[in-house]
Amino acid sequence: MWINIVEDEKNLNTILKTYLEKEGYSVRSFLNGNDAIEAIGLETDLWVIDIMLPDTNGFTVFNKIKEITPNAYIIFISARNQEIDRLVGLEMGCDDYISKPFMTRELIIRVNKLLKMSAKDRNILKAGKYKIYLDRHKVFCNQNEIELSAKEYDLLVYFLENPNIALSREQILERIWDNAYQGSQRVVDDTVRRIRKKMPELKIETVYGYGYTYEKK
Structure with missing residues (x-):
């Protein structure tokens, strides 16, 4: 399964990518929103998106993803730790939200819950916009x-x-x-x-x- 990370803090980006790959996932990472948007056409099962990005914001990236791949899972992360971010993200339809600072293992648990613990997902093959039940x-x-x-x-x-x-x-x-x-x-x-x-x-x-x-x- 493919996971895309959109996080402008380079060290955190590298850490998350390393730990997710140890879990057996294929991972792409991006340091800004525009590069991430260009990759939306690639097969992706889940996105981890920081709301605060240097060139745009995570909500904009979210909207672009949902236009092209509406079935992809999305987890928002944010350093602001404001209730409004969480509420906006959930109202937009994100699948989960996690506030910085957080333990890497916490994110892994949330990712696994979405991608590995669903019996429904185990019966689905994905290829871009195609889904095979x-x-x-x-x-x-x-x-x-x-x-x-x-x-x-x-x-x-x-x-x-x-x-x-x-x-x-x-x-x-x-x-x-x-x-x-x-x-x-x-x-x-x-x-x-x-x-x-x-x-x-x-x-x-x-x-x-x-x-x-x-x-x-």
Whole structure:
């Protein structure tokens, strides 16, 4: 899972990134709001955002995130420790709020609560704006359902469960169509083509002469 930290205090930024990576998360960090806003299109499960930033404020970053990735979790942090910050953040729809100074472990607990302790999340795969509900066999782009055939769905999940790995057509046939399939490998290409058409922002790249890979940033 990906976490983005937006914190202008460099030492605190580094500490939070280090501890979150020790928990097994992939972490990007930003020292200002504008750089963070430019990264909103990257796959992100949770944002940790300082309200006070040198070039803008955390509320502005929050609004930009919700415009593009409304399902991302957001935790606000603030040094001001004012009740108004907490109330504004919660009214805007943030998932949690923590006041400085705080123990790093406290933030880790809150992050884990949002990302690891939810049974619902364990049944969801995310790829940018796409969400795959494994328990329901349904795929959504924001709030709109994407209709996939059974094989398209199975292949999509296979890609998402094996990111950044080149999968040969033979591997895909064996996994999705099993050994009983006697047809051409062209069925793999046709199925990938249909997934690309229905989910154009999904980064499924062709490995020429071999197969395909899902590129997860």
